[in-house]
Amino acid sequence: MDAASKVIAVMRADPLRWHLLGVVSALDLPDGWIGAGFVRNAIWDHLHGRPPSAPTGDVDVIWHDPFCVDAAKDRKLEAVLHVVEPAIPWSVKNQARMHGRNADEPYSSVTEAMRYWPETATAVAVRRVGKDDCEVAAPMGLGDLMQLVLRPTPHFAGKKRHIYEGRVRSKGWMKA
Template identity: 40%
Template sequence: MKYLDQLVTKVKADSLRMECLKAVRDLQLHDSWVAAGFIRNFIWDQLSGNEIPPVNSDIDVIYFDPGDTRQRSEQEFENFLQSNHTNCSDTLGSWSVKNQARMHHVNRDRPYQNCEDAITHWPETVTEIAIRLNSKDDLEVLAPFGLDDLYNKTVQPSPHFKQHKLFEYKVRQDKKRWIDRWPNLKISV
C-alpha cells in the first residue's frame, strides 16, 4: 500500500497512540484492533496541521470472539480500559469496545467472518482502517480498501454502503460535520 510506511511511522512517533495500542494488545482479545477515528482523525489532523485536536470522539476497539457475544463482556473491557488507561481516554475520548462477532445483528448484515470482514461493512472507506500492535511490537494495519482515500482526504461510501445503505451514509455525513474540522475534505455522496 502506497501510504502504509507513512502511517506506521506517524503512529509509532505518537506516544499516546502507542500507549493505547499497548493497552489493547495487553487485553489479549482475539483478532483485536483499534479502528476508525483513532486512525482517520489522527491522519487528517496531521495533514491539516491541527496540532491539538479537540476531544470529540472515542477510541474504537474491535475484536472477534464468537464464543462470547455478550455485551456485558464488551462493557467489562471498556470499564477496564477506562479505569486503567485514563491518559488515552482523557485525551482521545472514551473507550468503545465492540465484538464484531455480534455486530452484524446491530448493523442488519449477514454474519461477519472476522474483523477484516466486519470493517468492510462500515460506512466509509476512510473509516474502514484498523491498526494493532503485535507481540513483537510491530504495527499491523488492516485497510481492505487501501489508504489512498485517507491520505487524499476523500470521503466516499464503502462498496457495501454504496450498494445497500446509501441513505444512511448521507445521513451520517450530515451528522458528523467533518468538514467543520477539516475544511479541505472532499466528501462524495
C-alpha cells in the same frame, strides 16, 4: 514510503495513540484492533499539517470472537480499559455479533466486518504487535484515507446511503 508504513509512522509519532494501542494490546483480544476515527483523525491531522490531537469521540476497540458474543463482555472490557485510562471514552465491540445489528451475514473477522462500515477512509484499524511493531488492517484500501477522500463503502453506496450522508452532516466533515 507506502501507505501502511505511513500510517504506522503517524501512530508511532503520536505518544498518546501509541500508548493506547499498547493498552489495548495488553488485553490480548482475539483479532483485536483500534479503528475508525482513531486512525482517520490522526492521519487527516497529519496530512493537514496539524500536530497530533487527542482522540475525539469514542476510541473504537474492535475484536472478533464468535464463541463470546455476549455484549456484557464488551462492557467488562470497557471497564478494564477505563481503569487503566479513565479519561478515554472507550467503546468495545466484538464484531462477531455486530452483523445482527447491521442485518448482514455473520462476519468472519474484524477485517471482514470493516467492509460493512460506512466510509472507506474510516474502515481502517491498527494494532500493536509486540513492543515496537504495528499492523494496519484496511479492507477498503488506504487510498481514500491518504488522499483525504470521503466516500461510502459499497455497502453504504446504495440503500444505506442516507446513513452515510447523515454521518457526513452530523460530523461536519465537509465544513472548511
